[in-house]
Amino acid sequence: MKSVTGRVYCSSANIGSGFDSFGICHSAFFSDGNLSITEEQGPLKIDFRSNLNDFDMLENSALAVIRKIAEDFEIISHLSLELNSTIPVGMGLGSSGAASVSSSVLMNELFSLDLPVNEIIKYASYGENFASGSFHLDNVTASTIGNFSAVFSESPLRIRKFDIPENIGFISIVPQIIARNKTQENRKLLPEMIPFKKVVRNINFSNSLLAGIITGDRDLMEYGLDDQIVEQARMIKYDFLVDVRSICKRNNAIGLILSGAGPAMLCFTDDRTDKGQIRKDLTHYFQSRELDFIMADSYPSAGAYERN
Numbered sequence: 001m002k003s004v005t006g007r008v009y010c011s012s013a014n015i016g017s018g019f020d021s022f023g024i025c026h027s028a029f030f031s032d033g034n035l036s037i038t039e040e041q042g043p044l045k046i047d048f049r050s051n052l053n054d055f056d057m058l059e060n061s062a063l064a065v066i067r068k069i070a071e072d073f074e075i076i077s078h079l080s081l082e083l084n085s086t087i088p089v090g091m092g093l094g095s096s097g098a099a100s101v102s103s104s105v106l107m108n109e110l111f112s113l114d115l116p117v118n119e120i121i122k123y124a125s126y127g128e129n130f131a132s133g134s135f136h137l138d139n140v141t142a143s144t145i146g147n148f149s150a151v152f153s154e155s156p157l158r159i160r161k162f163d164i165p166e167n168i169g170f171i172s173i174v175p176q177i178i179a180r181n182k183t184q185e186n187r188k189l190l191p192e193m194i195p196f197k198k199v200v201r202n203i204n205f206s207n208s209l210l211a212g213i214i215t216g217d218r219d220l221m222e223y224g225l226d227d228q229i230v231e232q233a234r235m236i237k238y239d240f241l242v243d244v245r246s247i248c249k250r251n252n253a254i255g256l257i258l259s260g261a262g263p264a265m266l267c268f269t270d271d272r273t274d275k276g277q278i279r280k281d282l283t284h285y286f287q288s289r290e291l292d293f294i295m296a297d298s299y300p301s302a303g304a305y306e307r308n
């Protein structure tokens, strides 16, 4: 029985103003996958097992990716896929994206398809479309290529990885707010039209963030971790965001973003940041609001494609 395994790390999308573009792959949570051929002869059949029961075991984003690849490459074997994930589902940490990347990378390896990285990402996006009704590429790109990733255009796909300066770390802050089809629903909150001034400011923020990541300039990163459009549209659902940001900033964090479509947040830290005090202050804050949350230190992580 031929079998392949691999780990895919979680991702935070929409870094600063980089909606559907900038992503970070980080180490706090991950998904371990195992894919095997149980019988060479068809028709295609996939046995699926997962430690999570948050989604349909018979049809989910991981299976959507396998089916698409199998269709394109005329694969008709009996397969078995097992995913063991620590990524909380629907919290803004790219759980469906990681499952999709897992399928894409494992199919590539199991059948020696020799897919270039852009094809791995394109196939993974079928899983995102299954989960959220949109082919957004930011989470799957981050989990595939790692570190700080940017999607510059979808067709043709232009992507690039940037190494995050060594002194930068993160705290993943995850309020336990459970909502069905969260990303799909939160995409409906986005405005159709945007005042010109806000667009100009957001362009400034994203340029500043990218320049800060490349040069390690703290001030450019700090300024660049802002967003006048998407975050503001979604903030009505996440009223803790302003308070959590101010707790992090008063303890010298570089900044804080809403991770993906929320409710998770990603706090950017460096040697100046008092992480211990942030943990204490956040525990006190969420207790006072009677809102459960989890918090985990996290570091930039390599992508699933480059580790293979």
Ligand SMILES: Nc1ncnc2c1ncn2[C@@H]1O[C@H](COP(=O)(O)OP(=O)(O)O)[C@@H](O)[C@H]1O
Residues within 6 Å of the ligand: 054, 055, 056, 059, 060, 061, 062, 063, 088, 089, 090, 091, 092, 093, 094, 095, 096, 097, 099, 100, 131, 132, 180, 181, 182, 183, 184, 260, 261, 262
């Ligand atoms: N294999 C999968 N892993 C995780 N979530 C999946 C999977 N397949 C489908 N989903 C669905 O995707 C949704 C989670 O994805 P999404 O809303 O994008 O949240 P997030 O990316 O923040 O975890 C849930 O509704 C879940 O049921």
Ligand SMILES: N[C@@H](CCOP(=O)(O)O)C(=O)O
Residues within 6 Å of the ligand: 011, 013, 014, 019, 020, 021, 091, 092, 093, 094, 095, 136, 138, 139, 183, 186, 187, 259, 260, 261, 262
């Ligand atoms: N760009 C997407 C990112 C969704 O990330 P998720 O981890 O919340 O699924 C969006 O903002 O809709």
